[in-house]
Amino acid sequence: MTATVIDGRAIAARMTAEVAQEAAALAQAGWEPRLVSISVGDVAAAELYVRNQRRQAEAAGVAFEARNYPETISLEQLTGVLAGLNADPRVNGIIIQRPLPAHIPVKALQKAVHPLKDVEGMHPASIGNIVYNDLALGPCTAVAAVEILKTLPLKVEGLDVCVIGHSEIVGKPIAFLMMGLGATVTVCHHMTRQVAVHSRAADAVFVAVGKPGLVTGNMLKPGAALIDIGINRVEGRTVGDADYDSCAEVAGWITPVPGGVGPVTVAVLLKNAVLATRMQRDHYSAAFAAAV
Amino acid sequence: MTATVIDGRAIAARMTAEVAQEAAALAQAGWEPRLVSISVGDVAAAELYVRNQRRQAEAAGVAFEARNYPETISLEQLTGVLAGLNADPRVNGIIIQRPLPAHIPVKALQKAVHPLKDVEGMHPASIGNIVYNDLALGPCTAVAAVEILKTLPLKVEGLDVCVIGHSEIVGKPIAFLMMGLGATVTVCHHMTRQVAVHSRAADAVFVAVGKPGLVTGNMLKPGAALIDIGINRVEGRTVGDADYDSCAEVAGWITPVPGGVGPVTVAVLLKNAVLATRMQRDHYSAAFAAAV
Numbered sequence: 001m002t003a004t005v006i007d008g009r010a011i012a013a014r015m016t017a018e019v020a021q022e023a024a025a026l027a028q029a030g031w032e033p034r035l036v037s038i039s040v041g042d043v044a045a046a047e048l049y050v051r052n053q054r055r056q057a058e059a060a061g062v063a064f065e066a067r068n069y070p071e072t073i074s075l076e077q078l079t080g081v082l083a084g085l086n087a088d089p090r091v092n093g094i095i096i097q098r099p100l101p102a103h104i105p106v107k108a109l110q111k112a113v114h115p116l117k118d119v120e121g122m123h124p125a126s127i128g129n130i131v132y133n134d135l136a137l138g139p140c141t142a143v144a145a146v147e148i149l150k151t152l153p154l155k156v157e158g159l160d161v162c163v164i165g166h167s168e169i170v171g172k173p174i175a176f177l178m179m180g181l182g183a184t185v186t187v188c189h190h191m192t193r194q195v196a197v198h199s200r201a202a203d204a205v206f207v208a209v210g211k212p213g214l215v216t217g218n219m220l221k222p223g224a225a226l227i228d229i230g231i232n233r234v235e236g237r238t239v240g241d242a243d244y245d246s247c248a249e250v251a252g253w254i255t256p257v258p259g260g261v262g263p264v265t266v267a268v269l270l271k272n273a274v275l276a277t278r279m280q281r282d283h284y285s286a287a288f289a290a291a292v
Numbered sequence: 293m294t295a296t297v298i299d300g301r302a303i304a305a306r307m308t309a310e311v312a313q314e315a316a317a318l319a320q321a322g323w324e325p326r327l328v329s330i331s332v333g334d335v336a337a338a339e340l341y342v343r344n345q346r347r348q349a350e351a352a353g354v355a356f357e358a359r360n361y362p363e364t365i366s367l368e369q370l371t372g373v374l375a376g377l378n379a380d381p382r383v384n385g386i387i388i389q390r391p392l393p394a395h396i397p398v399k400a401l402q403k404a405v406h407p408l409k410d411v412e413g414m415h416p417a418s419i420g421n422i423v424y425n426d427l428a429l430g431p432c433t434a435v436a437a438v439e440i441l442k443t444l445p446l447k448v449e450g451l452d453v454c455v456i457g458h459s460e461i462v463g464k465p466i467a468f469l470m471m472g473l474g475a476t477v478t479v480c481h482h483m484t485r486q487v488a489v490h491s492r493a494a495d496a497v498f499v500a501v502g503k504p505g506l507v508t509g510n511m512l513k514p515g516a517a518l519i520d521i522g523i524n525r526v527e528g529r530t531v532g533d534a535d536y537d538s539c540a541e542v543a544g545w546i547t548p549v550p551g552g553v554g555p556v557t558v559a560v561l562l563k564n565a566v567l568a569t570r571m572q573r574d575h576y577s578a579a580f581a582a583a584v
Contacts, residue, residue: 124416124419124420128417128418157483158484160485175467184480187471189474191450192450
């Protein structure tokens with residue numbers, strides 16, 4: 001194996017330590033960062049995420065309130081709940097856990113979260129702001145993947161990058177984040193004729209598709225960086241989208257699954273929580289100053 | 293010359309004819325589409341655009357009011373003006389002409405236009421909506437370029453596309469629009485090591501950089517489509533970003549400048565005006581129905 005294995009947990013720990021410092025400073029100023037998580041129905045997978053986020057949030061000094069609503073709640077009622085959270089100055093960030101019941105379209109909820117409290121970076125305005133290179137609250141997984149790449153000794157400006165997967169919350173945001181940093185980005189997906197032609201020409205490959213074994217060693221340029229965002233369950237184990245062994249023979253750097261992008265995603269969520277709190281504090285200060 | 297020259301004016305005329313029908317129907321229902329154009333200071337270039345837009349708007353049954361404010365207006369005053377236009381139900385679309393004076397940051401104004409009246413498709417939420425494949429009011433030039441490509445007998449799904457230029461209002465939106473249609477997109481820009489490597493592999497090339505002669509025939513795959521969005525003045529003539537003669541020898545289709553993307557851009561603005569009017573009418577109907 002030639003690839004350096006990227007330690008996602010170590011990167012996450014560094015980020016979370018910074019978060020803890022900023023959260024403590026904000027708390028001293030009377031602005032303890034506070035997240036509210038919304039989940040609907042009785043879903044074990046969502047609850048696992050919630051427990052994980054709560055644990056890491058509280059360890060970093062970010063308060064975390066988990067709310068669960070019955071499966072029967074309507075979209076109107078949920079949007080009412082969100083309106084209340086938007087207006088509550090003690091709430092700094094709102095998280096919407098998935099999966100949601102079939103009658104609750106996730107996009108409608110994403111639009112209902114106030115952009116200033118959109119710690120998951122899902123509101124169309126947050127996405128649009130990133131396209132405009134005004135990165136404030138970005139989509140956590142995408143930001144995490146890019147942050148990991150930025151820790152490598154690669155010059156991002158002019159880098160040839162291939163993003164496999166064009167999802168709205170991961171693949172596309174990664175693409176425009178990397179574009180904003182000066183990379184030449186190609187986005188591949190299930191309709192691409194020959195993904196390997198594009199991935200083999202790239203210095204860095206991001207994959208977020210949800211297909212175990214999709215990326216194999218012969219699809220990579222020797223020495224390339226491979227950032228694997230996929231999370232799949234295969235025979236009781238959690239694996240990414242890369243065929244790890246063959247990729248690790250060719251790549252220069254590779255993220256393991258688990259222990260790669262996952263931990264950094266939560267750290268980014270907490271970074272967003274602290275940033276959102278600061279933005280709201282500035283917003284309120286300006287509003288009060290103007291009223292005086 | 294092998295390339296078929298794409299007739300932008302003809303495409304624009306077809307689109308405008310549809311707009312005229314829809315505008316007439318809306319006017320009959322009491323909702324004549326109405327655009328308000330805002331320009332600041334005394335700039336001849338902006339006035340040319342305004343005259344052109346007004347002429348084409350009125351020919352399509354879209355009312356057009358041009359407002360000009362003195363150079364000395366402040367950002368706060370202008371945002372106040374926009375707030376008034378946002379609230380006025382007789383105004384269906386707001387256009388912000390460029391250039392603006394140095395003390396007026398264009399992004400602040402773009403954010404101040406209500407997304408429902410954002411006929412230029414510049415509000416971050418409009419851009420974010422495109423990334424989410426919810427195309428309603430898209431950025432006019434980008435939408436025009438893609439609409440032109442869609443008139444060609446090319447299967448967009450799986451098409452290898454190269455976008456040269458990564459601007460926030462043209463290059464990037466074209467990339468996301470084409471991704472949404474299933475193309476494999478590579479975005480090149482001034483930091484790209486070798487644009488020709490990417491452009492020569494593409495079935496369709498979009499160029500929007502503002503450099504005359506940037507794209508030459510040897511940078512194209514024979515038979516490719518070239519959509520030239522550049523507008524440059526060279527020795528008294530208006531030219532695009534392509535070295536037209538050498539490109540026309542190699543390309544399968546090419547847009548001339550002028551007479552290519554430009555006319556279609558205005559037609560898209562008018563399409564957006566009619567769509568915005570319809571969305572506002574539905575919004576008001578729903579609001580009144582709820583209040584009863």
